[in-house]
Amino acid sequence: EESEEEDADDYERCLLSSITKRIRSSVKSMAYRSWVVEELVTDLLTVLQEHLLNSFFPVLQPAIEVGSAFEGWSPCGHDAFYRLLVPIKPPRGHAFHLELGAEGDMPAKDSCVRVELECTCTRDQGVENVLCFLHQREEALSRNQVSSLLGTLCTGSYLDVEKIASWFQNMVRPAWREMPQSHLYTMKVLPSSRSCKLQVTNASGRSLFIEMMFGVQRGNSDIFLSSQTAEAIFTPSTIWAESYAVAEVKFFRHVAMQAPRDSFHLKCLQLCAGSVVGTGFSTYTLKTIVMHLLNTIPLSSWRRREFLMRLQDIMWYLHSCLEEKRLDHFFFGNENMPEDIVLPPDIQTAKPINLFQYLVHDPTAHTKALREFSVL
Incomplete structure (x- = not known):
C-alpha cells in the first residue's frame, strides 16, 4: 500500500511539473506579446489623435487592455486575440446621452448612445473661428463647419457602431505607414463590422492578432457600453452592449x-x-x-x-x-x-x-x- 501511495505521489508530482512548465512558458510568451501589442496600439492611437485634432469626430482616449490575453490566462496561446477597449468621448459642441434599454432590465440590453449638439457660444468665446452649431447654424454651414459626428457616424441621432468601425479601419491603414514600427511589421485589417481587427506580422512570419473595440463610459465607472456584442445573433448597428x-x-x-x-x-x-x-x-x-x-x-x-x-x-x-x-x-x-x-x-x-x-x-x-x- 505504501508503494502504491508513493507511486501515486510521484505521478502527481510529475503531472504537476509537466503542466506548470507548459503553462509557465505560455504565460511568459503572452506577457511579451502583450507588451508589444500595448506599444503598437499606443503609437497608432497617438498618430490618429494628431490627425483628429480640432475635428468634430469622436475623441479617442488611451486604449484599455482587456480580456484573457492581457489578464494572463488565455487558453488560445499564440493564436490569442489581444483585445483592447478604446473609449470615445464626444467632440466639442456635442454630448453623449446613454439610453440603457428598458427600465428594470439587468444587465442593460438594447442600449443606445444618443448624440446631441451643445451650445458653445459662451464656452468657446476665446477660441478663434469656432461657431456654435446650435445658434450659428447658417454661418457654420457657410464655412463648412458641419458636425462630422452626426453627419457620418450616426444613424439618426444615435451613434452607429458599424459606421464607427468602418471609419476607424479606414484611418488605420494610412496611419500605420506613419509609425516607426511599419518597417518591422506588415499590417492587415481583418473583416469586422463592429470592431477593428488587425493581423500584424513580423519579418520571421509570426503574427499577432489585435482587436480594438470602442466604448462609451457609464459616468466615472468601470462599466462601458461596448461596440462588441457577445451574441452571435444579428444586432442592429445602433445597439451597444454593456461591458x-x-x-x-x-x-x-x-x-x-x-x-x-x-x-x-x-x-x-x-x-x-x-x-x-x-x-x-x-x-x-x-x-x-x-x-x-x-x-x-x-x-x-x-x-x-x-x-x-x-x-x-x-x-x-x-x-x-x-x-x-x-x-x-x-x-x-x-x-x-x-x-x-x-x-x-x-x-x-x-x-x-x-x-x-x-x-x-x-x-x-x-x-x-x-x-x-x-x-x-
Whole structure:
C-alpha cells in the first residue's frame, strides 16, 4: 500500500511539473506579446489623435487592455486575440446621452448612445473661428463647419457602431505607414463590422492578432457600453452592449497585487478554460467561477502545492452550479468588491443575476450540460 501511495505521489508530482512548465512558458510568451501589442496600439492611437485634432469626430482616449490575453490566462496561446477597449468621448459642441434599454432590465440590453449638439457660444468665446452649431447654424454651414459626428457616424441621432468601425479601419491603414514600427511589421485589417481587427506580422512570419473595440463610459465607472456584442445573433448597428471587461481586468490586477508572487490562480484558470474549449461551456463561465473563488478562498491558498486542490474546487463549483442551475454574475449585487473597482449604483444594489437562467427554462439544455460535465 505504501508503494502504491508513493507511486501515486510521484505521478502527481510529475503531472504537476509537466503542466506548470507548459503553462509557465505560455504565460511568459503572452506577457511579451502583450507588451508589444500595448506599444503598437499606443503609437497608432497617438498618430490618429494628431490627425483628429480640432475635428468634430469622436475623441479617442488611451486604449484599455482587456480580456484573457492581457489578464494572463488565455487558453488560445499564440493564436490569442489581444483585445483592447478604446473609449470615445464626444467632440466639442456635442454630448453623449446613454439610453440603457428598458427600465428594470439587468444587465442593460438594447442600449443606445444618443448624440446631441451643445451650445458653445459662451464656452468657446476665446477660441478663434469656432461657431456654435446650435445658434450659428447658417454661418457654420457657410464655412463648412458641419458636425462630422452626426453627419457620418450616426444613424439618426444615435451613434452607429458599424459606421464607427468602418471609419476607424479606414484611418488605420494610412496611419500605420506613419509609425516607426511599419518597417518591422506588415499590417492587415481583418473583416469586422463592429470592431477593428488587425493581423500584424513580423519579418520571421509570426503574427499577432489585435482587436480594438470602442466604448462609451457609464459616468466615472468601470462599466462601458461596448461596440462588441457577445451574441452571435444579428444586432442592429445602433445597439451597444454593456461591458464589464474593464472591471474584470481591474479585479485580476487587484488580486495580483494581493496574492503571493508564486500564486497559481491564473494557471488554474488557463488550464480549466482550455479544457472547456469546444464544449458547450464558455470560458467566461470558468472565469466567473474563478473570480468568485478568488473572493472566498484566501489568496495564500493558491500556491503550487495547492494547485490540484484548486483545480478540483473550480470543477466542483461548476458541477454545483449546474446541479442548482445557478451561477451568479460576478458584479451584480456583489457586496465583496474591491474598493478600486467603480460600479454604477444600479449594479451595486441589484439582485444577483443568474447566468444559468436558461438551464431553468430548458431541461434539454440542462441534461446536455450535465452530460458534457461528466465527460470533462
